[in-house]
Amino acid sequence: MGAAQNHRRYQPQCHSHRYLFHGRMGSFLFSVSLSIYAPSVDGYRFTVHGFLNRKALGANCREALGVRREGLKSWKTVRAGRRTSRSHALTSFRVTISIHREGWEELKKITFKREMIPIxxxxxxFLSAGFAYARITNFQSHTTGDFKAKLRELQIIHRLNGLILDLxxxxxxxxxxAVSIADIFLxxxxxxxxxxxxxxxxxxxxxxxxxxxxxxxxxxLVNEGSASAAEIVAGALQAHKRAIIVGTRTFGKGSVQTIxxxxxxxxxxMTTARYYTPDNRSIQALGITPDVEIPLITCLPPEESEAQKRQVKEVDLARHLPGMKPDKDNGQDRQADKLEERLQTDNQLRTAYNILKSLDLFYESKEDAP
Known part of the structure; x- marks a missing residue:
């Protein structure tokens, strides 16, 4: 535990317990996260991040070169600690930043407002009939209740034949x-x-x-951004062989912190303890290694080669016997097209989906066996 003692941090009054409380209850006071970097000749470079489904993303400002602020002191005259305190002020806090990007002739002003926005x-x-997809973005006080409610809604629509849990x-x-989510499946x-x-x-x-x-x-599904509570869920389900873990090795945040x-x-x-999976693996700095390791790579449909174009099939032959065309279901066709388009851009999800369908076929064949 000696090395773990380095993971200690003083949290000022302005954002110690209040900020953590709101985060755990499922709401944040930030409309965006603003990261200020070291100054350059023309100003301060900064990056703006937004949470999932947050209206802050409408600001359309990811990275720019900040050259002037209005309404508060210049960043040059405010110490780092004071900058954090300013941004953790009351919900009425506003700041206008004039930014410049390459190719712009003039500065553009963007106003940020701090608000209480539920997340x-x-x-x-459903990805397809019977095969569901659920994503948990973080573990809040109402996550388990929301997760169970979503599953019940899906089961009213169709019987669940398999589930992809995206962490x-x-x-x-x-x-x-995290314990409650894992308990649903164990x-x-x-x-x-x-x-x-x-x-x-x-x-x-x-x-x-x-x-x-x-x-x-x-x-x-896990990746290098899956940490802490997400690793606990993945590690427990993997150790009990209840789920197949797909993706890349997780972050490795396996320390218990006490305020x-x-x-x-x-x-x-302060860091006071470490997390261990049911099969006695430490998560700290090691993470969870997936059963099927696959990096995220955008999948594009391969172009048809000339040889493939020249291949003759039964339908190309003159006087071929026509086949029986299935009844058209435009709704199902649209859903299939939408799913295929989604899987083309997410090979990890495609792998998980194929595994899920294979498992369903396997269990179905076992049930039908005499």
């Missing part, structure tokens, strides 16, 4: 919510345990049999 952490839909770029969140056994220097830092979280377990095939309140309202965040 939906769960999204779920890519999920930075984590509340431990208890009947018994350890989900995760922590081990620290002191006895009171050693905890074991186990699955409970609540009679509502899901028995359909499960594939979990110690200070008298002035600030806090000291």
């Amino acid at each position: 939906q952490s769960v999204k779920a839909e 890519r770029n999920n930075p984590g969140g509340l431990l208890q919510q 009947d018994k056994g350890t989900i995760v345990y922590t081990k620290g220097r002191r006895e009171d830092q050693n905890n074991v979280y186990v699955a409970r049999d609540n009679g509502e377990k899901s028995i359909y095939p499960l594939v979990v 110690i309140p200070l008298p002035d309202g600030a806090g000291l965040r």
Whole structure:
């Protein structure tokens, strides 16, 4: 645990507990995340990030060269700590930044306003009949409830034959919510345990049999952006062989952090323990290695070669016997086209989908066997 002690940080009063509380409850006070970099000759370069489904993304400002600010002091005269304090002010806080990009003749002003915007952490839909896709962006206080509600909605539409759980770029969140999500798919056994220097830092979280377990095939998508609570879910499902993990090795954030309140309202965040998977693997700095490792590469349909174009099929022959055309279902055709277009741009999702369909066929053949 010696090296872990380096992971400690003082959090000023302005954004210590209040900011963390709002984040865990599923809402953020930032309309955007603004990262300021070192000054250059013409000004300060900065990058703007937005959360999923956030109206802040409408600002259409990813990276630019900031040359002037209005309404507050110049960045040059405000220390780094003060910059953070300014941006964590009340919800009425506004700042206008004049930016310049290559190719622009004039500066463009963009105003940022800090607001309380709820963030939906769960999204779920059918990719095709019976095969569902669910994405969890982070683990908030209501994530498990939202996830179960989404599954119930899908099961009303169609019986679930398989599920892809997407935890890519999920930075984590509340431990208890991660445990609850894993518990949906497990009947018994350890989900995760922590081990620290002191006895009171050693905890074991186990699955409970609540009679509502899901028995359909499960594939979990992860990548290098999957961290902390997301790694706990993936590690537990992998250790119990309940799911096939697909993607790239995860971030490796397997340390337990405790916030110690200070008298002035600030806090000291310290690393006090480590997370371990049910099969005794430490997540810290190692991450979760997928069962099927595949990097994200954009898949484009291959162009048909001249040889392929010249290949003759039955339908090309004169006086061929016509086949029976299936009944047209424009709705299904549109859904299939939309799915194919989506899979062309996400080879990790394509791999997960193919695995899911293969597992469904395998289990179906076992049920039909005498």
